Amino acid sequence: MADPGIADEQLRALLGTLKTRSSLTYVDLAKLASCSHGAAQKYVTKPGHERGESTLKALLTALGADDIERAEALRLLKLTRPDHRDPAQVTFASAAAAAECTVWEMERFTPAEATVHTAIDRGAYVPGRHHAVTPPPYVPRVHDTALRADIAAAAAGDLSALIVVRGDSSTGKTRSLHEAVHALCPDWAVVRPRSAAALRGLAASGLVNRRPCVLWLNDLRKFLGSDGTGLSLDVLRDLLAVRRTRPVVAVGSLWAETLRDAIAEEDRHSDNIDLLTTDNEWVRWHDVPSDLLTSERVSARELATGSRDARLDEALADRDRVGFAQTLAGAYELLQRYTNAPHRLNRLVLDAAADSHRLGHTHALSAPLLRDIAIGWWREERGRTSPPDGWFDDALAYATKPFRSTQGVQALIPLDDAAGYDLADYLDQHLQRVRLKIPPPAAFWEACLTHAPVAQAHHLGKRAYQRLLYGHAIGLQRRAADDGDVCALAEWAAILRVRDDLDALTALSTERAEGCVFLQLARLHARRRTAGPAKRAWHQAGAADRLGQADAVLADIGKLDPQWTAQQWRDLTTAGSIRPYRLITKLAELGLVSEAIAECRELLGQDPAAPQLLLTLQGKAGDDGAGIPPGPPSGDIRSVAARLHADGDLTKLRRHSEAHPDKVVRRHLTELLLTVDREDEARELAETSRAASRTYAAFLTRQARWRELGRMIAEGNNEASTNLRLHLNGDQELDDTALLIKHHGLDTDGTIAG
Incomplete structure (x- = not known):
């Protein structure tokens, strides 16, 4: 039987030759073949790409292939497909598709599929010649020892945790993970959810119970989100805590600064904070230094000498002072691609991609989104003028053109599974840093409202509200709420409350009679010191909604009517919604200390925390000064x-x-x-x-x-x-x-x- 890998390489070589002969750009080729830019480019260049026959026929027609070339291409396509697939694998693939996941067999999970940065070759480049791209030999890193120990423990069923490498862009994080799972999880399946929503539903799908799986969460930021929308401790527990006969190894990577952004101070009680910063057993961190350590550099020199791979020599020389792994990833070339762009509009498209990421857009960046944001920046600089005709196609062609070979590094990367693009990691991180404090124009938010996926609208709306951009925030939350996102509806109502817009909030409660809206209405009435309407709105909300927002709403109403508020807390306790301990603390917060003490006395002998709480309450009531916790030791750093x-x-x-x-x-x-x-x-x-x-x-x-x-x-x-x-x-x-x-x-x- 012919080797599918060899047939794949021969097919890519043939298509590359046809494209060179045709002089078509990938943008033009995609238009002629009626497919996305990314689909066309990956079909021609990407090793192991899942190629369909109908797309191949359309590409061959667009490329002007003759009958002999067409027949050869179709023959090679058939050879890339194994003649027989295990029925269990077919069933697994079907289940993965239903769970909105991409899956690979480990032997077909190539560095390209793992999104390991293509190692740039600075040697002589011959245009039109097909260049087979393989990664350079892997340089063992010091962090590999602990990383592989965790992965081995997870593979053996002795560790249930998400194993994350963190560091700057293009430091070797993904390559470390890829090498480790190949070495320690042979013959396993690799599973990559296509969205945060797919990850949240993965446990319920049962997919990872079918066979040993590596859960591949590289670039973890794409799976984070507002509370209830992204990865959380609860999601991890559902995936990893159950007793299973087939192990799951969950791995991911994260930029250090993305970690800082995900845990912004105002979200200090969020899913992201709980997942990423609390001391918990569910996440294991491994830090990747920005450059090689001394011992690693010695290993790299030995590998460069033994393999005669010039790319390792270039990376060790590091003439541009960007770092070893960064040199391999083409970091300097990416920066030059941006800095030396022939037209301002070429840079604005890349700026638009970086701004989208720094302001919270984590999905594929669509062409209309990039175009409208770039035009917005153009008009910020030049007034209400229009760019020249054909500017966007030219800018896309420039940004997506590979360096030095048909499979080289690209500043803007066309994606396989969406009609969109992603920005090269190193350039993304660089631009986000240098543009950190540049306020985006109104056109940015308008483009997001029109072109961002609806699943992103709620998160982008929160980012707009952080900047007190009420109009843009409400527009984005309205779009998400129209799609059924109750969290977005709650955020929309909260903005109206903060604005003190009683008419709009009342109208919203009539139009969308949801508990989250009534609770914001209750808070606004309480702030206006109208207790009756506030209480009615509280009762109009459902029991579950009331419980989730009880602290904030009852704190506001409690300033007007402490006894009524105390009764609401008692009702929640009687219903079993809250523990008696919480009732006692709430009574004390309302100033009803004697009632709190009475409740606490009833708990004596039932709750081990009750005696200490009673002493504290008595101290507040003036009955006893004991029970007040001592201050911190006088010698600690804060004291x-x-x-x-x-x-x-x-x-x-x-x-x-x-x-x-x-x-x-x-x-x-x-x-x-x-x-x-x-x-x-x-x-x-x-x-x-x-x-x-x-x-x-x-x-x-x-x-x-x-x-x-x-x-x-x-x-x-x-x-x-x-x-x-x-x-x-x-x-x-x-x-x-x-x-x-x-x-x-x-x-x-x-x-x-x-």
Whole structure:
């Protein structure tokens, strides 16, 4: 039987020759063959690509193949397909398709399928000649030992956890995972969910129970999302905690800065925080350094000498000072591709892709989305002018053109499974860093509303609301809510509450009589001190909705009627929705300490925490000073910082902060800097520390410096956004400017909207 791999390479060589002869770009070829740009390019160039006969015939016609060439191409296509497939594999493939997953047999899970960066060859390139691309020899990394130990334990059924490598772009994370699963999980299936929703439904599908599976979650950011929409601890438990006869090895990768963005301070109680930062048994982290360690460099030199692979020699030389793995991935060439683009519009398309990612778009980037965002940036720079005819096709062709070979590195990568694109990792990370504080124009949000997948609308709407862009946020949440997303409907209602827009919120509750809307209506009535309507709206919400929002809603109503609110908490306790312990704490928060003490006495002997709680409550009531927990030891780093702050010893507190970069220590330092009129230094510290940024934003809020806060929010500063929104939603009286911001929000440049 012919080797399918050889037939695959011969077919790609034939198609590459036909394309060179035709002089067609992939954009033109896709149009003539009536397929997506990505489908055309991958069909011609990608090893192991699942090729259909109808697409091949269309491509051959577009390429002007003669009868002999057509017959040869169809013959080679048949040879790429094994004559026989195990019925169990057919069933597994069908189940994978139903679960919206892509699957591979391990022997067919190539570096290209794993999205290992193509290693660029800086040698002489001969146009028109087919270049077989194979990765250079793998350089063992120090982190491999611990990584493979975890994967081996998971494969043996001794570890149930998601195993994640993290580090900067193009540092070898994906290659490390690919080499490890090939070595430790031979003959297994590799499963890649096509979306966050598919991952959330994977346990229920039963797919990973059919045979040993590697769950491949490379680029983990694509599976994260707002609460209830992405990967969470609960999803991991459902996948990994069950007793099974067939093991699952779950692996993933994540940029370090994506980790920071996913756990922004305002989401401190989110699924992302619980999954990625809490000390839990479900995620195992392995850090990948940005460059080779000394011992790794010795191994690389030995491999370069033994294999005579010039790519390793070039990477070790690292003439462009980007790093070993980064040189292999073409990092310098990617930056040059962007910097030396022949037309400003070529760069704007790449800027549009990077901006989409930094502002929360994780799906394939469609051509219409990139086009409209790029035009928006063009008009920001040049006014209401239009780019020249044919500019977008030219920009796409430039961005997607491979370097040095038909399978070389691309700045913008056409995707197989969607009519869209992705940005090369290294260029993506670089552009996100240099563009971090550039506010996107209104055209960005309008393009997302029109062209982003509806599954992205809720998340993008939250990003718009973080910048107080009320109109764009409501538009995106409305689109998601129209598709049945109840979380988006709740967010929409919450924005109306924050704006104090009673008429719009009342109309929404009539149009969409959902519990989440009534609860926001209850909060708004309570804020307006109309207790009767607030209570009615509370009762109009369903029991499950009331439980989920009880803390916020009843806290607002409790300021008007503590006894009525206490009864609601008692009703929830009687129904078994909350524990008695929580009832006691809520009664105390309402100021009903004597009632809380009475409830607590009834718990004595039933709950081991009751005696300590009783002592604390008695202390609050003035009955006994005992039971108040002692403060932290006087010698810990935070207590030292507090003492230095109180003493006003800036010099020692600076040194203490440098030695102990703890968030509370940084907060004390920032507060002292502001106290002694060192605002420039405090602002500089806020650039590198979230705790300092939060403290500085609170300082600006207290001083009513709304213009500076607006600028910070437009630049994407979450701490400034959180502080301002808390202030707008608080009980204190607002000045005229703050009221305008509360009712109208901000514009994209941070000025007051309207």
